[in-house]
Amino acid sequence: MSLLKIIDRVDNFTYDTLPSNLYLLKTHDDQNIIGYITESVAQELIKFPEFITLQNGKELKINSNLDSREKRNSIVNKVAQSLKQLNKFETLKGWRDELYTVYYPSKVEYFQAERAFCPLLGLIMYGVHINGYIPKELSSDGQLKFWVQRRSKTKATFPGLLDNTIAGGLGYPHGIYETAIKESYEEAGINKEYIIENLTQSGVVSYIYQNDQEGGLIQPEIEYIFDLKFDETTIPTPIDNEAEEFVLMTVDEIKIQLLNGEFKPNSGLVIVDFLIRHGLIKFEDDENYTDIVLRSHRPPPFPTK
Structure with a gap:
């Protein structure tokens, strides 16, 4: 065998065309995709307009005013904590108090996010x-x-x-x-x-x-x-x-x-x-x-x- x-x-994960039910997480400058997000997660994220803006059908863009790593870290942590308290997602029950780094451009730290939150955003x-x-x-x-x-x-x-x-x-x-x-x-x-x-x-x-x-x-x-x-x-x-x-x-x-x-x-x-x-x-x-x-x-x- x-x-x-x-x-x-x-x-x-498919090697074919990206499934139509996925949303794209885009950087604050609208230049790059950094995550794939499912429908159920997207519907919760759009409730945080200070973090995300829905555009072009299925793009979730990080807000333009989040133009520093410190600002992005703060809002990402706020959203993650809020969703954890609301008990919305099973993956957040595995909260680790451990941060993972997201990069954009490559090799440049873009923000840090709670480990258990990263799968919800489809991050590397x-x-x-x-x-x-x-x-x-x-x-x-x-x-x-x-x-x-x-x-x-x-x-x-x-x-x-x-x-x-x-x-x-x-x-x-x-x-x-x-x-x-x-x-x-x-x-x-x-x-x-x-x-x-x-x-x-x-x-x-x-x-x-x-x-x-x-x-x-x-x-x-x-x-x-x-x-x-x-x-x-x-x-x-x-x-x-x-x-x-x-x-x-x-x-x-x-x-x-x-x-x-x-x-x-x-x-x-x-x-x-x-x-x-x-x-x-x-x-x-x-x-x-x-x-x-x-x-x-x-x-x-x-x-x-």
Whole structure:
């Protein structure tokens, strides 16, 4: 069975013409789109004329007078807090008190928004994923093995599913490498010194996920990928209750769990990317190899970090 089904679970937004029921979130200068918004969310946002103006049928333009990051931060936070208090949207029940950054133009901070609010605006979200593995040369039986996290059953999203060894959102004002170090200790008890010595930057994956909340929220995501070599004496341990346990798996066991749908969707994609980069999935192994690679690196539709 092809591993393309793993990619289908997370890169599941249409490649065809943009659905007619979506609204476009436009910048205050009317020059760029930064988000896709569903009908149910749009109908609530237009109740905040100090933030949004409806124009040209299905464009939601950030007001022209919101011409600084500070002004935009203030109004975005106000709207998010108001919708949370009104209990309008399921996704806001997962409020994190963690800010994500939106960029416009690319690489320029445009505003910061509560993490749980970002999917409602269809904004690009960023994260860090770490593949923890024991390479063949450090494995007593000569097999590459992979440390897999079992998510806590109390998690708001994807409870009980398998996950990457370590993963976390890229919250403001933390950097990518800083987040990798922070999450490594918080989730798995791995100290900074070990991370610095054994962590390798391994690229980026990107996709557009449409979830089943609020009429199909659109979530473009970019994940910064690291590989972390373990020896057999270094064992990840749950620290912050995000993980229930860590399980050591062979490559064959990983593939079975992937095909059985046991992994959190984006983590499954990240692991497939790891297997390809390490030559553990080859051209001849999967007839959809090219599609798997291309769809794991889908160009984002909006300005990026």
